[in-house]
Amino acid sequence: MKDRPLFTRMRAIRAIAAAHRGGEQAGSQPGVSHVMTSSSYQIIVRNLSQTTQYFYVFQKQAAFPSLTNPSILSSSLGCQSVGNYTSSGAQINFGLDSQIYAGALSTGQAVTPSEFIALITLDATRSIVSTTTAARAITLTTPSGSPDNCTTLSLDPLGLSVPAYQSKVPVGAFGMIVPTYTPLPVPELYCGVAALNNDQAIILSSYVAPAPNAVLSCIPEQIFFVTTGYQPPGSAVSYDETNAACCDFTTGYATFTVIYNANGTFLATGGP
Structure with a gap:
């Protein structure tokens, strides 16, 4: 599954976020940032501090039991700014998908993890490293039954197969069959949990450099x-x-309301 470079797609995301921020400043609508495709979960953020604040969402790091002491990377899944809730009534609504996705990303050239982090946080108009991403909806292994819990990674071109049952994947996990390849001195391939936002851009939420074969x-x-x-x-x-x-x-x-207090602390309350 080929896709447009992540940097190109992120321009649209930032433009949408900027438009929402403009709406907040004009007092028209609360800030909204939908992160994934089907909003099964929702996080509402209200800022009680006296200054406008940026907030971002990230996912708890996944476990990768097939690897020994892996270096796990994480990504922002959504970001937005909002002013004081009491004076403006504005809040941020982050929409999150309950579906689990397996994902893969290839940078197309070798970069160290620190360079990779620096490159993908550069302004989106500076597309220095092109990337190809792939994602598949997948089911986690259950104690019984035969769920479609494993996908096969292909590298040329990058893609993920339709998931099928694999008996050796641990309960609570999904599997990805990684083919034989020669890792360069630094990784150019990353795999893990993926998220899809509204324009179908694929974001790796929690990911590692996989072992070959x-x-x-x-x-x-x-x-x-x-x-x-x-x-x-x-x-x-x-x-x-x-x-x-x-x-x-x-x-x-299904919903959490997050309050950012004036003293810099958070309070998260779950609801139906």
Whole structure:
């Protein structure tokens, strides 16, 4: 499955976010940032501080039990700014998809993890490294039954097969069969949990450089965090749960309301 370069697609995301910010400043509509395609989950963010703040969403890092001490990378899934809720009535609505996606990304050339982070956080108009991304809706392994829990990765061109049952994938995980390839001195291929936003751009949420000729197993959790800062969708972020609101959708809630208090602390409350 080929796609447009991530940088090109991110321009549209930023333009949409800028349009929403303009609407907030004009007092027309609350800020809205829909991150994925089907809004099964929702995070509402209200800012009680006296200054306009940027907030971004990231997912709890997945576990990769098939790898030993992997270096796990994380990405921002949505970002928006909003002013004081009491004076403006404005809030941010982040829409999240309950569907699990397996994803893969190839940078097309070798870059170190630090360079990769720097490159994808550059302004979207500076498309220095082209990328190809692929994603497939997938089902996690259950204690019984034969779910479609495993997809096969192809590299030339990059793509993921229609998922099928694989007996050796751990419970709670999905699998990705990685073909034989020769890793360069630094990775150019990343695989893990993916998210799709409204224009179908694919963002890797929690991902690693996979081992060749092996089945990569990934255990994702539908737990998301909100914190302050400007991190455009798709940009790699330093994973840190400290002073972040935890929205744990595995508890059965469909909506979380996140309050950012004037003293810089968060309060997250789940609802139906």
